[in-house]
Amino acid sequence: MSEQKATNIHWHDGTVSRSEREASLSQKGCTIWMTGLSGSGKSTVAVVFEQALIHQGKHAYRLDGDNIRHGLNKNLGFSAEDRTENIRRIGEVAKLFADAGIIAVTSFISPYRSDRDLVRALHDEAGIPFLEVYVDAPLDVAEQRDPKGLYKKARAGEIKGFTGIDDPYEEPGNAELHLRTDQLSVDESVQKMLDLLGERNLLD
Amino acid sequence: MSEQKATNIHWHDGTVSRSEREASLSQKGCTIWMTGLSGSGKSTVAVVFEQALIHQGKHAYRLDGDNIRHGLNKNLGFSAEDRTENIRRIGEVAKLFADAGIIAVTSFISPYRSDRDLVRALHDEAGIPFLEVYVDAPLDVAEQRDPKGLYKKARAGEIKGFTGIDDPYEEPGNAELHLRTDQLSVDESVQKMLDLLGERNLLD
Numbered sequence: 001m002s003e004q005k006a007t008n009i010h011w012h013d014g015t016v017s018r019s020e021r022e023a024s025l026s027q028k029g030c031t032i033w034m035t036g037l038s039g040s041g042k043s044t045v046a047v048v049f050e051q052a053l054i055h056q057g058k059h060a061y062r063l064d065g066d067n068i069r070h071g072l073n074k075n076l077g078f079s080a081e082d083r084t085e086n087i088r089r090i091g092e093v094a095k096l097f098a099d100a101g102i103i104a105v106t107s108f109i110s111p112y113r114s115d116r117d118l119v120r121a122l123h124d125e126a127g128i129p130f131l132e133v134y135v136d137a138p139l140d141v142a143e144q145r146d147p148k149g150l151y152k153k154a155r156a157g158e159i160k161g162f163t164g165i166d167d168p169y170e171e172p173g174n175a176e177l178h179l180r181t182d183q184l185s186v187d188e189s190v191q192k193m194l195d196l197l198g199e200r201n202l203l204d
Numbered sequence: 205m206s207e208q209k210a211t212n213i214h215w216h217d218g219t220v221s222r223s224e225r226e227a228s229l230s231q232k233g234c235t236i237w238m239t240g241l242s243g244s245g246k247s248t249v250a251v252v253f254e255q256a257l258i259h260q261g262k263h264a265y266r267l268d269g270d271n272i273r274h275g276l277n278k279n280l281g282f283s284a285e286d287r288t289e290n291i292r293r294i295g296e297v298a299k300l301f302a303d304a305g306i307i308a309v310t311s312f313i314s315p316y317r318s319d320r321d322l323v324r325a326l327h328d329e330a331g332i333p334f335l336e337v338y339v340d341a342p343l344d345v346a347e348q349r350d351p352k353g354l355y356k357k358a359r360a361g362e363i364k365g366f367t368g369i370d371d372p373y374e375e376p377g378n379a380e381l382h383l384r385t386d387q388l389s390v391d392e393s394v395q396k397m398l399d400l401l402g403e404r405n406l407l408d
Contacts, residue, residue: 015266016254024258050220054228059263061304062219071326072296075289085279092276093297100265102304122275 021101027058028202029098031091031123032193035110035172036135037164038150039142041181045135045189046107052190053103058203060103063090068108078161084115091119098128103202111163113170131196134175135189139164141182225305231262232406233302235295235327236397239314239376240339241368242354243346245385249339249393250311256394257307262407264307267294272312282365288319295323302332307406315367317374335400338379339393343368345386 022028032049034042046062053060073089076082087110097104110116116132123130142164143151154162161167172178177196179189197203226232236253238246250266257264277293280286291314301308314320320336327334346368347355358366365371376382381400383393401407 015251016258016264020258021263021265024261025263047219054220054224057228059225059229059305060220061225061300063300067300067303071299072293089276089293093300095275096265096267096271096297097301097304099271100301100306101263102306 018099018101021099025059025101027101027103028129028204029101029103030129030131030197030200030202031094031098031104031106031119032131032133032197033091033094033110033116033119034105034107034133034135035116035175036181037137037139037142037169038109038162039145039147040135040137041145041179041186041189042107042109042135044186045179045181045193046105048186049190049193050105052194056203058103059101060105061097062105062107063094063097064107068093084112087112087115088118091122094119095122095126095128098123099126103197109163109169111167111169113172116172129200129202131177131200132172132175133177133179133193133196134172135179135181136171137180137182222303222305225303229263229305231305231307232333232408233305233307234333234335234401234404234406235298235302235308235310235323236335236337236401237295237298237314237320237323238309238311238337238339239320239379240385241341241343241346241373242313242366243349243351244339244341245349245383245390245393246311246313246339248390249383249385249397250309252390253394253397254309256398260407262307263305264309265301266309266311267298267301268311272297288316291316291319292322295326298323299326299330299332302327303330307401313367313373315371315373317376320376333404333406335380335404336376336378337381337383337397337400338376339383339385340375341384341386 034046036042050060050062068090073086076086090106094104094106120130153159154165163169238250240246254264254266277290280290294310298308298310324334357363358369367373
């Protein structure tokens with residue numbers, strides 16, 4: 001079949017580059033890594049942040065427990081090894097989304113500094129922006145909110161190794177943004193995240 | 205801090221839906237799963253297919269050995285168990301991209317029907333289009349191309365369990381598209397893939 005039927009295809013050597021994908025989407029890909037205690041407000045803020053981006057015509061995708069724990073990471077438990085692998089995989093997937101030109105927003109407790117720093121390093125190596133957002137509410141505030149009733153179970157000993165109760169949360173030392181959600185409204189927190197992206201020229 | 209500073213944020217209850225993301229991107233998300241022997245032309249066709257989509261203003265992302273084997277799946281080997289897990293993870297990530305409204309294009313040998321069918325089922329459950337493309341060149345043609353010199357090594361016994369030599373390739377029974385790359389030019393193959401997306405109204 002030597003006849004040339006396709007007439008509307010034009011290509012260059014090699015693969016489509018990240019910058020071409022970004023130009024096509026009119027934005028830059030990046031990963032926004034939200035970390036904090038259960039009940040700190042990560043998901044609440046992430047949901048509104050994603051909406052705000054979409055309303056601005058930007059393209060974002062949220063990775064959270066709902067679409068990761070029951071899918072990609074459903075074969076992982078809560079051992080130290082599995083927790084580390086959980087964060088590593090999420091980091092790799094966020095990096096793929098960012099490489100695709102999407103604003104990847106992750107919302108996981110991710111309590112260990114070494115795990116978060118490994119994900120940061122993966123992004124740095126690839127030249128992909130990684131912005132860590134520390135979603136911070138004091139433990140007593142988070143525990144009072146207890147949106148999923150998990151602190152109550154942890155205090156009752158029904159859940160072992162719960163972050164903030166009998167497993168540590170290691171605060172970020174180098175987060176790009178620190179949100180005190182006990183002092184900021186959801187809108188204010190989201191605005192600060194939008195401002196951060198703007199300052200980094202990630203919304204152009 | 206009761207003062208309301210953020211004025212440009214509007215939201216609705218709940219999370220951004222797939223259809224909102226798709227509307228924002230002016231396309232529908234889906235997974236194009238390319239399967240076939242090493243040397244069948246998967247990557248060559250996938251690269252031009254991605255370019256053709258980008259040139260049409262569409263948003264696609266290619267998952268292949270380059271960005272998966274050295275990243276998300278770098279802790280997997282080539283045992284039967286690891287091969288299955290390799291394909292499962294790729295399927296879950298493709299599904300996330302499709303859920304984000306992106307045209308996810310995967311390019312892996314994926315020799316076992318059960319593994320591919322598992323990924324198809326994951327998509328079906330979520331109502332996400334999954335299109336299997338059988339990139340088919342006869343073994344002798346693929347072996348003659350041998351772009352990576354792998355058949356030569358497999359014939360010499362330097363690689364064990366190589367698909368087509370001493371490990372089976374299970375042909376798709378229900379692929380949405382069958383490309384005989386020994387009979388079609390790259391352009392023709394790509395055009396057939398574009399036609400398939402058009403027929404399924406995935407480019408609207």
